[in-house]
Amino acid sequence: MPDAVVLGAGSWGTTFAKVLADGGARTVLWARRPEAAREIDESRRNTRYLPGITLPASLHATSDVRAALADASQVYLAVPSQQLRQLLREHGDAIAPDAPIVSLMKGVEADSRLRMSAVIEQELGIDPGRIAVVSGPNLALEIAQEHPTAAVVSSTSDETARAVAKRARNDYFHSFINHDVIGTEFGGVLKNLVALAIGVVDGVGYGENTKASIMTRGLAEVTDFAVAHGAERETMRGLAGLGDLIATCGSPLSRNFTAGRLLGMGYSRTDVIARMEQVAEGLASVDPVAQLAAAKGVRMPILEQVKLVLDGAMDPKDIAPHLTTDDEPIKE
Ligand SMILES: NC(=O)C1=CN([C@@H]2O[C@H](COP(=O)(O)OP(=O)(O)OC[C@H]3O[C@@H](n4cnc5c(N)ncnc54)[C@H](O)[C@@H]3O)[C@@H](O)[C@H]2O)C=CC1
Ligand SMILES: O=C(CO)COP(=O)(O)O
Numbered sequence: 276m277p278d279a280v281v282l283g284a285g286s287w288g289t290t291f292a293k294v295l296a297d298g299g300a301r302t303v304l305w306a307r308r309p310e311a312a313r314e315i316d317e318s319r320r321n322t323r324y325l326p327g328i329t330l331p332a333s334l335h336a337t338s339d340v341r342a343a344l345a346d347a348s349q350v351y352l353a354v355p356s357q358q359l360r361q362l363l364r365e366h367g368d369a370i371a372p373d374a375p376i377v378s379l380m381k382g383v384e385a386d387s388r389l390r391m392s393a394v395i396e397q398e399l400g401i402d403p404g405r406i407a408v409v410s411g412p413n414l415a416l417e418i419a420q421e422h423p424t425a426a427v428v429s430s431t432s433d434e435t436a437r438a439v440a441k442r443a444r445n446d447y448f449h450s451f452i453n454h455d456v457i458g459t460e461f462g463g464v465l466k467n468l469v470a471l472a473i474g475v476v477d478g479v480g481y482g483e484n485t486k487a488s489i490m491t492r493g494l495a496e497v498t499d500f501a502v503a504h505g506a507e508r509e510t511m512r513g514l515a516g517l518g519d520l521i522a523t524c525g526s527p528l529s530r531n532f533t534a535g536r537l538l539g540m541g542y543s544r545t546d547v548i549a550r551m552e553q554v555a556e557g558l559a560s561v562d563p564v565a566q567l568a569a570a571k572g573v574r575m576p577i578l579e580q581v582k583l584v585l586d587g588a589m590d591p592k593d594i595a596p597h598l599t600t601d602d603e604p605i606k607e
Contacts, residue, residue: 277303277335279442280347281379282362284311284336286324286415286553288353291379291443293419295351296334298445303347309338324553328419344369349377349442351409355554356382356391363398370399375435377428377443378408381463382556388563390460404432407439408456410463411514412522414529421447427514428452429459451514458506462515465500467531467557468564469493470523471581474535475591488596489577490524495607496575500564503571530555538584539591561585576601 277300281292284306292304306312315321315336319329337343340362344350350370354362359380370376376399378391389397392406411426418424428443428450430436440450453459469490476485497520498511510516523529534555537547548558561582568575576598583589593599 276346276348277301277343278347279303279349279351280305280343281351281353282340282343283307283353283379284315284321284324285353285355286419287379287413288351289315289321289325289330290415290419291351291353291409292334293328293330294445294448295442296331298442298448300442302334303343304334304336305340305343306336306338312336312338325416325419328416340366341369344371346371347374349375349439351377351379352391352395353379356380356556357385357559359391360384360394360398363395367399373405375430375439376401376406377439378406378460380556381410381460381467383464383560383563383567385559385563388567390457390464392456392460403456404430404435406430406456407435408460408463409439409443409450410459410519412518414522414526416528418448423447423449425449425451425514425518427459429454429456429515431456453510453513455507455510457504458501458510459515461501461504461506462497462511462513462519464556464560464564465497466493466516466520466523467555467560468578468581469497469520470529470531471535471538471555471557471561471585472577472594473524474529474532474537475539475581475584475594477532478536478539478541479592479594485596486524489594490520492596493524493577494520496573496577500568500571500573500575503573504567531557534558535581541591543587544585558585 279300280303282305296302380391407430428440436452443450580594
Protein backbone atom coordinates (compact mmCIF):
# COMPACT_ATOMS: atom_id res chain seq x y z
CA MET A 276 0.00 0.00 0.00
CA PRO A 277 1.72 3.25 -1.12
CA ASP A 278 2.10 6.14 1.31
CA ALA A 279 1.69 8.62 -1.53
CA VAL A 280 0.68 8.76 -5.17
CA VAL A 281 1.55 11.70 -7.43
CA LEU A 282 -0.62 12.26 -10.51
CA GLY A 283 1.23 14.01 -13.33
CA ALA A 284 4.81 13.22 -14.34
CA GLY A 285 5.93 16.59 -15.67
CA SER A 286 8.72 18.57 -14.04
CA TRP A 287 6.94 19.27 -10.76
CA GLY A 288 5.09 15.96 -10.32
CA THR A 289 8.29 14.00 -10.92
CA THR A 290 10.32 16.26 -8.63
CA PHE A 291 7.72 16.09 -5.86
CA ALA A 292 7.59 12.29 -6.15
CA LYS A 293 11.38 12.34 -5.65
CA VAL A 294 10.96 14.61 -2.60
CA LEU A 295 8.46 12.19 -1.06
CA ALA A 296 10.48 9.07 -1.90
CA ASP A 297 13.71 10.64 -0.58
CA GLY A 298 11.80 11.36 2.64
CA GLY A 299 11.09 7.65 3.03
CA ALA A 300 7.53 7.49 1.65
CA ARG A 301 6.57 4.55 -0.54
CA THR A 302 5.66 6.62 -3.58
CA VAL A 303 3.98 5.87 -6.91
CA LEU A 304 4.10 8.36 -9.80
CA TRP A 305 1.44 8.27 -12.50
CA ALA A 306 2.49 9.29 -16.01
CA ARG A 307 -0.13 9.59 -18.73
CA ARG A 308 2.19 8.20 -21.42
CA PRO A 309 3.23 4.53 -20.91
CA GLU A 310 6.70 5.20 -22.36
CA ALA A 311 7.26 7.96 -19.77
CA ALA A 312 6.22 5.61 -16.94
CA ARG A 313 8.51 2.93 -18.32
CA GLU A 314 11.49 5.29 -18.55
CA ILE A 315 10.99 6.45 -14.94
CA ASP A 316 10.47 2.93 -13.61
CA GLU A 317 13.25 1.20 -15.51
CA SER A 318 15.91 3.86 -16.19
CA ARG A 319 15.25 6.14 -13.15
CA ARG A 320 15.08 9.07 -15.57
CA ASN A 321 12.55 11.56 -16.87
CA THR A 322 14.73 13.00 -19.61
CA ARG A 323 12.07 15.22 -21.15
CA TYR A 324 11.34 17.16 -17.95
CA LEU A 325 14.32 16.62 -15.64
CA PRO A 326 17.45 16.16 -17.74
CA GLY A 327 20.44 14.87 -15.80
CA ILE A 328 18.45 13.80 -12.73
CA THR A 329 18.61 10.23 -11.39
CA LEU A 330 15.41 9.33 -9.58
CA PRO A 331 15.40 7.23 -6.40
CA ALA A 332 15.25 3.46 -6.81
CA SER A 333 12.34 3.34 -4.36
CA LEU A 334 10.12 5.46 -6.67
CA HIS A 335 7.72 3.48 -8.85
CA ALA A 336 5.89 4.75 -11.90
CA THR A 337 2.85 3.48 -13.78
CA SER A 338 0.53 4.65 -16.56
CA ASP A 339 -2.45 2.92 -14.91
CA VAL A 340 -4.03 5.76 -12.91
CA ARG A 341 -6.60 3.64 -11.10
CA ALA A 342 -4.00 1.09 -9.99
CA ALA A 343 -1.82 4.00 -8.83
CA LEU A 344 -4.64 5.43 -6.73
CA ALA A 345 -5.70 2.14 -5.17
CA ASP A 346 -5.09 2.31 -1.40
CA ALA A 347 -2.71 5.31 -1.58
CA SER A 348 -2.81 7.11 1.79
CA GLN A 349 -2.11 10.57 0.31
CA VAL A 350 -2.85 11.85 -3.20
CA TYR A 351 -0.78 14.68 -4.80
CA LEU A 352 -2.00 16.40 -7.95
CA ALA A 353 0.43 17.96 -10.47
CA VAL A 354 -1.26 18.25 -13.85
CA PRO A 355 -1.84 21.58 -15.65
CA SER A 356 -4.68 23.46 -13.92
CA GLN A 357 -6.99 23.39 -16.95
CA GLN A 358 -6.80 19.54 -16.98
CA LEU A 359 -7.58 18.88 -13.31
CA ARG A 360 -11.38 18.78 -13.40
CA GLN A 361 -11.52 16.19 -16.19
CA LEU A 362 -8.97 13.99 -14.42
CA LEU A 363 -10.98 14.06 -11.18
CA ARG A 364 -14.22 13.49 -13.05
CA GLU A 365 -12.84 10.35 -14.68
CA HIS A 366 -10.86 8.87 -11.80
CA GLY A 367 -11.81 10.64 -8.55
CA ASP A 368 -13.89 7.63 -7.47
CA ALA A 369 -10.70 5.54 -7.27
CA ILE A 370 -9.28 7.73 -4.46
CA ALA A 371 -9.33 6.06 -1.00
CA PRO A 372 -12.12 7.54 1.19
CA ASP A 373 -10.01 9.32 3.83
CA ALA A 374 -6.86 10.13 1.87
CA PRO A 375 -5.78 13.78 2.01
CA ILE A 376 -5.75 15.32 -1.47
CA VAL A 377 -2.95 17.77 -2.11
CA SER A 378 -2.77 20.32 -4.91
CA LEU A 379 0.73 21.15 -6.14
CA MET A 380 -0.69 23.38 -8.88
CA LYS A 381 -0.51 27.15 -9.37
CA GLY A 382 -3.36 28.15 -11.63
CA VAL A 383 -7.06 28.98 -11.66
CA GLU A 384 -9.59 27.25 -13.86
CA ALA A 385 -10.24 29.57 -16.80
CA ASP A 386 -14.02 29.00 -17.13
CA SER A 387 -15.03 28.89 -13.46
CA ARG A 388 -12.18 31.13 -12.17
CA LEU A 389 -11.87 28.71 -9.25
CA ARG A 390 -8.70 27.94 -7.33
CA MET A 391 -7.57 24.32 -7.58
CA SER A 392 -8.65 23.41 -4.03
CA ALA A 393 -12.15 24.66 -4.90
CA VAL A 394 -12.20 22.55 -8.08
CA ILE A 395 -11.21 19.51 -5.98
CA GLU A 396 -13.88 20.26 -3.37
CA GLN A 397 -16.56 20.81 -6.00
CA GLU A 398 -15.69 17.87 -8.25
CA LEU A 399 -15.19 15.29 -5.48
CA GLY A 400 -17.82 16.69 -3.10
CA ILE A 401 -15.49 16.30 -0.10
CA ASP A 402 -14.90 18.17 3.15
CA PRO A 403 -12.37 21.03 2.57
CA GLY A 404 -10.44 19.77 5.59
CA ARG A 405 -9.29 16.80 3.50
CA ILE A 406 -7.64 19.13 0.99
CA ALA A 407 -4.18 20.71 1.25
CA VAL A 408 -2.14 22.87 -1.10
CA VAL A 409 1.64 23.15 -1.33
CA SER A 410 3.32 26.33 -2.52
CA GLY A 411 6.53 28.30 -2.19
CA PRO A 412 9.74 29.17 -4.06
CA ASN A 413 9.96 25.77 -5.68
CA LEU A 414 11.62 25.76 -9.11
CA ALA A 415 11.49 22.06 -9.91
CA LEU A 416 14.93 21.46 -11.37
CA GLU A 417 16.74 23.07 -8.41
CA ILE A 418 14.84 20.83 -5.99
CA ALA A 419 15.50 17.76 -8.14
CA GLN A 420 19.18 18.76 -7.84
CA GLU A 421 18.63 18.75 -4.06
CA HIS A 422 19.27 22.45 -3.39
CA PRO A 423 17.96 23.18 0.15
CA THR A 424 14.43 24.58 -0.17
CA ALA A 425 11.34 25.37 1.90
CA ALA A 426 7.64 25.27 1.05
CA VAL A 427 4.38 25.76 2.91
CA VAL A 428 1.59 23.21 3.23
CA SER A 429 -1.78 24.83 3.77
CA SER A 430 -5.06 23.29 4.84
CA THR A 431 -8.05 24.46 6.84
CA SER A 432 -7.46 21.29 8.89
CA ASP A 433 -4.42 21.37 11.16
CA GLU A 434 -4.33 17.56 11.11
CA THR A 435 -4.21 17.41 7.31
CA ALA A 436 -1.57 20.17 7.05
CA ARG A 437 0.64 18.37 9.57
CA ALA A 438 0.19 14.93 7.99
CA VAL A 439 1.18 16.26 4.57
CA ALA A 440 4.08 18.37 5.90
CA LYS A 441 5.48 15.32 7.69
CA ARG A 442 5.45 13.30 4.46
CA ALA A 443 6.70 16.09 2.20
CA ARG A 444 10.10 16.64 3.77
CA ASN A 445 13.60 15.28 3.66
CA ASP A 446 17.21 16.44 3.99
CA TYR A 447 16.87 19.10 1.28
CA PHE A 448 13.15 20.00 1.40
CA HIS A 449 11.33 21.39 4.42
CA SER A 450 7.58 21.96 4.69
CA PHE A 451 6.16 24.63 7.00
CA ILE A 452 2.39 24.79 7.57
CA ASN A 453 -0.32 27.44 7.61
CA HIS A 454 -4.13 27.48 7.46
CA ASP A 455 -4.62 30.25 4.89
CA VAL A 456 -5.49 28.19 1.82
CA ILE A 457 -6.78 31.21 -0.12
CA GLY A 458 -3.59 33.23 0.38
CA THR A 459 -1.30 30.29 -0.23
CA GLU A 460 -3.01 29.38 -3.50
CA PHE A 461 -3.39 32.93 -4.79
CA GLY A 462 0.27 33.64 -3.96
CA GLY A 463 1.27 30.89 -6.41
CA VAL A 464 -1.20 31.96 -9.09
CA LEU A 465 -0.41 35.67 -8.94
CA LYS A 466 3.37 35.53 -8.82
CA ASN A 467 3.15 33.86 -12.24
CA LEU A 468 1.56 37.05 -13.59
CA VAL A 469 4.26 39.27 -12.08
CA ALA A 470 6.88 36.86 -13.51
CA LEU A 471 5.32 37.36 -16.95
CA ALA A 472 5.73 41.13 -16.51
CA ILE A 473 9.34 40.77 -15.37
CA GLY A 474 10.01 38.51 -18.34
CA VAL A 475 8.55 41.12 -20.68
CA VAL A 476 10.83 43.89 -19.41
CA ASP A 477 13.82 41.53 -19.48
CA GLY A 478 12.98 40.70 -23.10
CA VAL A 479 12.78 44.39 -23.92
CA GLY A 480 16.22 44.89 -22.36
CA TYR A 481 15.34 46.95 -19.28
CA GLY A 482 17.51 46.52 -16.17
CA GLU A 483 17.28 45.83 -12.47
CA ASN A 484 15.53 49.07 -11.44
CA THR A 485 12.59 48.29 -13.71
CA LYS A 486 12.43 44.69 -12.48
CA ALA A 487 12.66 45.65 -8.79
CA SER A 488 9.99 48.35 -9.27
CA ILE A 489 7.63 45.86 -10.92
CA MET A 490 8.33 43.12 -8.36
CA THR A 491 7.71 45.44 -5.42
CA ARG A 492 4.57 47.03 -6.86
CA GLY A 493 3.59 43.53 -8.05
CA LEU A 494 3.70 42.25 -4.47
CA ALA A 495 1.47 45.16 -3.37
CA GLU A 496 -0.95 44.31 -6.18
CA VAL A 497 -0.94 40.60 -5.39
CA THR A 498 -1.52 41.34 -1.70
CA ASP A 499 -4.47 43.68 -2.38
CA PHE A 500 -6.05 41.07 -4.63
CA ALA A 501 -5.54 38.16 -2.23
CA VAL A 502 -6.75 40.08 0.84
CA ALA A 503 -9.86 41.22 -1.07
CA HIS A 504 -10.59 37.55 -1.68
CA GLY A 505 -10.22 36.55 1.98
CA ALA A 506 -6.48 35.84 2.32
CA GLU A 507 -4.38 36.91 5.31
CA ARG A 508 -1.95 39.76 4.51
CA GLU A 509 0.82 37.92 6.40
CA THR A 510 0.72 34.97 3.98
CA MET A 511 1.78 37.23 1.12
CA ARG A 512 4.99 38.08 3.00
CA GLY A 513 5.74 34.37 3.42
CA LEU A 514 7.08 31.56 1.24
CA ALA A 515 3.96 31.36 -0.93
CA GLY A 516 3.95 35.13 -1.56
CA LEU A 517 7.22 37.06 -1.46
CA GLY A 518 9.32 33.86 -1.47
CA ASP A 519 7.85 32.50 -4.67
CA LEU A 520 7.85 35.94 -6.28
CA ILE A 521 11.61 36.26 -5.75
CA ALA A 522 12.36 32.76 -7.06
CA THR A 523 10.14 32.94 -10.09
CA CYS A 524 10.88 36.50 -11.16
CA GLY A 525 14.63 36.02 -11.01
CA SER A 526 15.11 32.70 -12.72
CA PRO A 527 15.39 31.61 -16.33
CA LEU A 528 14.12 28.22 -15.06
CA SER A 529 10.68 29.83 -14.63
CA ARG A 530 8.39 29.07 -17.57
CA ASN A 531 6.32 32.18 -16.83
CA PHE A 532 9.43 34.40 -16.86
CA THR A 533 10.48 32.69 -20.12
CA ALA A 534 7.05 33.21 -21.72
CA GLY A 535 7.15 36.89 -20.70
CA ARG A 536 10.64 37.24 -22.13
CA LEU A 537 9.45 35.96 -25.50
CA LEU A 538 6.58 38.49 -25.42
CA GLY A 539 9.10 41.23 -24.62
CA MET A 540 11.21 40.16 -27.58
CA GLY A 541 8.20 40.70 -29.82
CA TYR A 542 6.61 37.26 -30.16
CA SER A 543 2.79 37.13 -30.17
CA ARG A 544 0.71 35.21 -27.60
CA THR A 545 0.12 32.46 -30.20
CA ASP A 546 3.84 32.18 -31.01
CA VAL A 547 4.74 32.07 -27.31
CA ILE A 548 2.25 29.29 -26.59
CA ALA A 549 3.57 27.34 -29.58
CA ARG A 550 7.18 27.70 -28.39
CA MET A 551 6.59 26.68 -24.75
CA GLU A 552 7.35 23.00 -24.15
CA GLN A 553 6.10 23.06 -20.55
CA VAL A 554 3.06 24.67 -18.98
CA ALA A 555 3.23 28.41 -18.18
CA GLU A 556 0.13 28.69 -16.00
CA GLY A 557 0.16 32.51 -16.03
CA LEU A 558 -0.88 32.61 -19.69
CA ALA A 559 -4.22 30.98 -18.84
CA SER A 560 -4.64 32.83 -15.51
CA VAL A 561 -4.41 36.43 -16.81
CA ASP A 562 -8.01 36.74 -18.00
CA PRO A 563 -9.76 34.98 -15.08
CA VAL A 564 -7.66 36.86 -12.50
CA ALA A 565 -8.40 40.18 -14.24
CA GLN A 566 -12.12 39.32 -14.06
CA LEU A 567 -11.85 38.39 -10.36
CA ALA A 568 -10.02 41.66 -9.65
CA ALA A 569 -12.65 43.69 -11.47
CA ALA A 570 -15.44 41.96 -9.53
CA LYS A 571 -13.84 43.09 -6.24
CA GLY A 572 -12.80 46.52 -7.53
CA VAL A 573 -9.06 45.79 -7.02
CA ARG A 574 -6.67 47.93 -9.09
CA MET A 575 -3.99 45.81 -10.76
CA PRO A 576 -2.01 48.00 -13.17
CA ILE A 577 0.75 45.46 -13.77
CA LEU A 578 -1.71 42.67 -14.53
CA GLU A 579 -3.66 45.04 -16.79
CA GLN A 580 -0.53 45.84 -18.79
CA VAL A 581 0.47 42.17 -19.10
CA LYS A 582 -3.00 41.51 -20.47
CA LEU A 583 -2.64 44.36 -22.99
CA VAL A 584 0.74 43.04 -24.14
CA LEU A 585 -0.68 39.51 -24.48
CA ASP A 586 -3.64 40.86 -26.44
CA GLY A 587 -1.26 42.72 -28.77
CA ALA A 588 -2.74 46.05 -27.63
CA MET A 589 0.41 47.43 -25.97
CA ASP A 590 4.03 47.66 -27.08
CA PRO A 591 6.13 45.67 -24.53
CA LYS A 592 8.57 48.61 -24.19
CA ASP A 593 5.74 50.71 -22.71
CA ILE A 594 5.11 48.36 -19.74
CA ALA A 595 5.81 50.09 -16.41
CA PRO A 596 5.19 49.66 -12.66
CA HIS A 597 2.22 52.03 -13.03
CA LEU A 598 -0.36 52.91 -15.66
CA THR A 599 0.81 55.72 -17.90
CA THR A 600 -2.67 57.22 -17.55
CA ASP A 601 -2.10 57.73 -13.77
CA ASP A 602 -2.03 61.55 -13.66
CA GLU A 603 -2.33 62.13 -9.91
CA PRO A 604 0.40 60.68 -7.63
CA ILE A 605 -0.85 57.54 -5.88
CA LYS A 606 0.17 56.62 -2.32
CA GLU A 607 2.68 53.76 -2.23
N1 LIG B 1 7.75 23.08 -12.51
C1 LIG B 1 7.81 23.78 -11.41
O1 LIG B 1 8.87 24.30 -11.05
C2 LIG B 1 6.60 23.96 -10.56
C3 LIG B 1 5.32 23.77 -11.07
N2 LIG B 1 4.24 23.96 -10.28
C4 LIG B 1 2.90 23.74 -10.78
O2 LIG B 1 2.69 22.36 -11.03
C5 LIG B 1 1.69 22.18 -12.03
C6 LIG B 1 2.20 21.19 -13.05
O3 LIG B 1 3.27 21.82 -13.71
P1 LIG B 1 4.59 21.12 -14.24
O4 LIG B 1 4.78 19.75 -13.76
O5 LIG B 1 5.67 22.08 -14.01
O6 LIG B 1 4.22 21.12 -15.80
P2 LIG B 1 4.93 20.37 -16.98
O7 LIG B 1 4.55 21.08 -18.21
O8 LIG B 1 6.35 20.16 -16.66
O9 LIG B 1 4.22 18.94 -16.94
C7 LIG B 1 2.85 18.77 -17.02
C8 LIG B 1 2.58 17.27 -17.03
O10 LIG B 1 1.17 17.05 -17.05
C9 LIG B 1 0.88 16.11 -18.05
N3 LIG B 1 -0.48 16.31 -18.50
C10 LIG B 1 -0.97 17.27 -19.31
N4 LIG B 1 -2.29 17.09 -19.46
C11 LIG B 1 -2.63 16.03 -18.72
C12 LIG B 1 -3.84 15.35 -18.46
N5 LIG B 1 -4.98 15.73 -19.02
N6 LIG B 1 -3.81 14.29 -17.66
C13 LIG B 1 -2.66 13.90 -17.11
N7 LIG B 1 -1.48 14.47 -17.31
C14 LIG B 1 -1.49 15.53 -18.09
C15 LIG B 1 1.93 16.35 -19.14
O11 LIG B 1 2.06 15.20 -19.97
C16 LIG B 1 3.15 16.58 -18.27
O12 LIG B 1 3.70 15.36 -17.88
C17 LIG B 1 1.41 23.59 -12.59
O13 LIG B 1 0.23 24.06 -12.03
C18 LIG B 1 2.59 24.41 -12.12
O14 LIG B 1 2.26 25.78 -11.91
C19 LIG B 1 4.35 24.33 -8.97
C20 LIG B 1 5.59 24.51 -8.40
C21 LIG B 1 6.81 24.35 -9.16
O1 LIG C 1 6.11 27.84 -9.33
C1 LIG C 1 7.26 27.79 -9.67
C2 LIG C 1 8.37 28.08 -8.76
O2 LIG C 1 7.93 28.20 -7.45
C3 LIG C 1 7.60 27.48 -11.08
O3 LIG C 1 7.41 28.60 -11.83
P1 LIG C 1 7.09 28.48 -13.37
O4 LIG C 1 5.79 27.74 -13.50
O5 LIG C 1 7.06 29.86 -13.91
O6 LIG C 1 8.21 27.66 -13.97
